[in-house]
Amino acid sequence: MKKSLGLLLGMLVAGCTNQVHPLSISQIVPLGPAADLELKGCQFTDSRELVTTNAKLDVATGDPQVNLGIRLTGTGYRNQGLVLKTGEVLEPASQNAPVLTSVVMNYRLSRRLGATPRTFTQALIVPFTESGDEILAQLAVPLISQELGQQLFDGLTPSAALDDFVDVNVDMEFRGEMDSSRAFYSSGVVTFPIRAVRSLPAATCGAGLRFKRYPHTDKDGDPDLCNYAGTTYGLVGGFASPPTVADCCDPAANVPGC
Numbered sequence: 001m002k003k004s005l006g007l008l009l010g011m012l013v014a015g016c017t018n019q020v021h022p023l024s025i026s027q028i029v030p031l032g033p034a035a036d037l038e039l040k041g042c043q044f045t046d047s048r049e050l051v052t053t054n055a056k057l058d059v060a061t062g063d064p065q066v067n068l069g070i071r072l073t074g075t076g077y078r079n080q081g082l083v084l085k086t087g088e089v090l091e092p093a094s095q096n097a098p099v100l101t102s103v104v105m106n107y108r109l110s111r112r113l114g115a116t117p118r119t120f121t122q123a124l125i126v127p128f129t130e131s132g133d134e135i136l137a138q139l140a141v142p143l144i145s146q147e148l149g150q151q152l153f154d155g156l157t158p159s160a161a162l163d164d165f166v167d168v169n170v171d172m173e174f175r176g177e178m179d180s181s182r183a184f185y186s187s188g189v190v191t192f193p194i195r196a197v198r199s200l201p202a203a204t205c206g207a208g209l210r211f212k213r214y215p216h217t218d219k220d221g222d223p224d225l226c227n228y229a230g231t232t233y234g235l236v237g238g239f240a241s242p243p244t245v246a247d248c249c250d251p252a253a254n255v256p257g258c
Contacts, residue, residue: 023074023098023135023174025190030233031069031140031226042140042226044069054193056239057144058162058230059152060201061211061247066143066194067226072174072187074098075134098185100124101176103141107148110167113155120145124174140226143170143192156198162239168194199230199242209250211243214257223257 031042055066105120122142128135144152148168157164174187205211216224229247230240249258 022178022185023072023100023137023176024187025070025172025174026073027069027071028190028192029069029071031067042067042069042224044071044138053233053235054195056232057152057194057196057228058199058239058242059149059156059196060158060199061213061229061243062153063146063213064144064149064152064196064230065213065228066231067140067228068143068192069138070141070172070174071136071138072100073134073136097128097135097179099176099179100126100137100174102174104173104175105143105145106171106173107145108169108171113151113166115151117145117148117151120148124176141172143172143194152196153198156196158198158200160200160242162197162199165195165197168196170194197239199239201243203245205245205248208252209248210258212247212249212255212257215247217256221256 029044031044055068057064057066102124103122105122107117107120109117124139126137126139128137130136152166152168156166170192171189172192173189175184177184201211211229213229214223214225214227215229216227218224229243232238232240249255251258
C-alpha cells in the first residue's frame with residue numbers, strides 16, 4: 001500500500017510540474033486607432049500601456065469583437081556549438097526555433113447564453129525577429145469567434161442601465177512546432193477577462209442601414225478592423241458610449257467600417 005501511495009504521489013507531482021516552453025506570451029497591448037499613428041491598421045506602438053486587466057465590450061453595434069496586440073518572446077532555441085581553440089568542431093552550431101501554427105481560444109462564461117461556445121482555433125503565419133539569443137513575434141489577435149459574438153448579441157438584453165452582463169474568460173494558447181525537431185510546443189495558457197453588455201441605443205437605424213462597427217480609418221481610408229466601436233480597456237472608466245443615429249451607415253455604400 002505504501003508503495004502504491006508513493007507511486008501515486010510521484011505521478012501527481014510529475015503532472016503538476018511546470019512545462020518549459022520555448023516561446024511565451026510576454027505582453028498584451030491595445031492597438032490604437034490607425035488614424036492616430038498615420039499607419040495602416042493593427043499597428044503596435046511602444047507608447048501604449050500594458051494591458052493586464054480586462055476589456056469591456058458593448059455588443060450593441062453588432063458582430064462584436066475584441067482585438068489585442070500579443071507579443072511572444074523566447075530564448076534558448078539556439079545551440080552555439082562547441083569549437084576548440086585548435087579549430088576542431090566538437091559540436092556544430094544549430095538552431096531549433098519555434099514556428100507558430102495556431103492560436104486556440106477557449107471560453108468560460110459566468111452564465112449560460114445558449115450552447116457552450118466551441119473552441120475557436122485560428123491558423124497563423126507569423127514572422128519572427130531575432131535579437132541576440134531572443135526571438136520576438138507580435139500579432140493582432142481577434143479574441144471573439146463569430147459564434148460567440150452572435151451568442152452575446154442574442155443572449156444579452158438591451159439595457160440603458162447596462163445591468164444585464166456576462167463575464168467571459170478567454171483562455172488563449174499559441175501552439176506550434178520546432179522547425180528542426182518537429183516537436184510540439186505550447187506557449188502556455190493566458191486568460192484575458194471580458195465583461196460584455198448590450199446597451200440600448202437611443203434610436204434604431206432605418207431600413208437597410210446598420211450601426212458603424214469600426215469608427216476609425218487608416219491613412220488610406222480603409223477601416224481599422226482592430227478597433228471595434230464597443231471595446232474599451234482597463235478597470236478605470238466605463239463602457240463605450242451607446243451607438244446613436246449618427247452612427248448609422250449604409251453597407252451597400254461601401255462606407256469604411258460599416
